[in-house]
Amino acid sequence: MACRISELVVEAADAEGLAAFWSEVLGYVELCREDDGSIEIGPPGVGFGEPLPVLVLSPSEDPRPARTRLRMNVTAADRDQDAELERLLALGATPVDVGRAGEGRRYVLADPEGNEFRLLPARPRTLPVAAVRR
Incomplete structure (x- = not known):
């Protein structure tokens, strides 16, 4: 079996505020809080180790202000x-x-702490035949 993404960790000056933002954007709920102030959010009823990744917003006094190398892309679901x-x-x-x-059209947006993400257009739910035959 191959690896899969279980969680994405984002350093944040305001972990609480960023958790609230991404929870609203993705329809996620708070799953747990750690002693270090980290907040884990994910789909309702899902936790660490499940098929969908969770987000961990980790407080940091020095979140990197430069462009991040990891970016989230979102697509409207409904x-x-x-x-x-x-x-x-x-x-x-x-x-x-x-x-x-x-x-x-692709929109590049920034969350309240300046982390860039893209709003992508909806994609068809079916895979092209060439992708299925890989």
């Missing part, structure tokens, strides 16, 4: 991309850049 963009901006995301015009 609404169109424009409606999801409005929701993310209302939650506190800020626009950084808008990629490709027309269909397939």
Whole structure:
């Protein structure tokens, strides 16, 4: 069996605030808090070791201000991309850049601490035949 991602850890100046932001964005809930102030969030009813990864927001007095090498991409699950963009901006995301015009537009946003993420257009749920035959 291959490895899979079990958790993503994000250093944060305000772990509480960032956990609240990403919980709203992803529909996650707080799963646990550690003695060091880390907050683990994930899908309701899911915990560490389950198929879906959880996010751990870890307090840090020196979160790296430079561009991060790991970025999250999100796709609207139950609404169109424009409606999801409005929701993310209302939650506190800020626009950084808008990629490709027309269909397939990608929005680069930043969470309340400046971590960039992309709002991608919805993708078809079926895989192309070539991808299935790999």
